[in-house]
Amino acid sequence: MSKNLNASVAVLLPCYNEEVTIGKVVRDFKTALPNADIYVYDNNSTDRTAEIASSEGAIVRKEPRQGKGNVIRAMFEDIDADVYVMADGDDTYPADAAPAMVDKVLEGYDMVIGDRLSSTYFQENKRPFHNFGNRLVRDSINGLFHANVTDIMTGYRAFSFTFVKTYPVLSRGFEVETEMTIHSLNNNLRLFEMPIQYRDRPEGSVSKLDTVGDGIKVMGTIFRMIREYKPLPFFGGLGAILGIIGIVLCGSVTVDFWHTGMVARFPTLIGAVMLVIAGLLLFITGIILDVMAKNDRKAFIIDANQFAMMRRQK
Template structure:
């Protein structure tokens, strides 16, 4: 959606959980580079002084009782109306200086601008090697499956248009929400722009809320679920082909024995082979049916996005 206005409203969204060490600086930095923006800090059950410090720095502070970053983003997207949204973590790992350029790209017509850490300093600054490996694995898998070239799949620094925010269904509850956003955008052929940003590791005393193993499993589960929903034909098709090939090989071995002896000596194998062939065929058919439904869902999404943009422009 291209916004035809000389004075667009900008909302900076900062989901926070126990970030008292860094939140004051983050709010101050974004107030400096985006002086006309409204900065929202959503406190997700913090047990420290995050909310008080954020309010003192000039942010609008709200509470979100449902634990998890995905739940916080869902609340933000539901509650706040703006022409442009900038989302950033409260841990002071992303540079506020990049925000004006991200806002400008949204105003040019992009649906989502991605703050690309991986093209700059992420792998040098990030002190968690398993996170580096995880980023590469997730990036490679998604780009192959969606025939895309996105560099940073899981960044927490993004900018969005009004239409994206109001039509994006936030389903994930935790940190896997960024991966979900990227897959949603690729599946619906949205306009994406990657802007390289300088990443810096957390300052001393600031503790990451990420659990390398637990959150990694949730991210992989999210990818698995979204591929099943967005790409059902390749997903179920390949499962069907593998199962069908196994069934065919077993049936072929029984057929060869019958050719040589004139007798079916392995009835259990033959029955299992036929069942595997049927299951493989049904899986392929299910993939075809679900692929049709997925295409209809993408069509509805486009119509919803167009209607949202139309209503928004005519209500300004």
């Protein structure tokens, strides 16, 4: 039971064809958080997901734009609460962990991450490429943002009101969880990781994940967000590579000129100079975009403070 019974809690369950498990998931969250509102957003299911969720007492709404990111965007826009708990409708996350996650948000954390990887994920998950992908994404993001987040891609999270109303959902699909984590690290938000007991889907429940396709989308999201959030290392690194290649080529032409007194490779010299100029332009681009990214972080802090003040006044 949560420590603060006066806080409003919303449980968010994005669903697509989860008739096998959605009834149990709704019942479990009703038991764990009896005062919470359970929202099931049906994302064009062709089975009885919406009907079963409604019969179990959930608030069912439709989201016609296909993709988990689109569903989460609609949820965050439509629903107001003090604390939000987001999970999947496939019965892979334990509802009994939700009260502790709610308490952490009420203590002041912006986002609580249900950490699968520290407990049973690698034993329960039967898809080896998913395990490899989780490790690759985790190590890449932690290295770039100097962080130590264990589970980057978990779908089990709790959020504060301010986080939900200031988070720009840009992704359309399953890469949205990665985007959330990068957004939080970039803006230095208060994160708390809570180990949870992950379990694989029950028999008869089919995963909607495409290992290769969704993996490419996740890596594309990381690439895009590094470009936007870390422009100086991104463009500066590219500029340094081009500049070094150009300088090496210029050096080889200079050595030839020193020995022969002639410039025998004009095309190489011209190309080398162009590479050096391109490297300098990329480095300058990185500096300009880095200043803009810092201004965006300042604007985000101002917006977050305004939402927090509005919430307290309300």
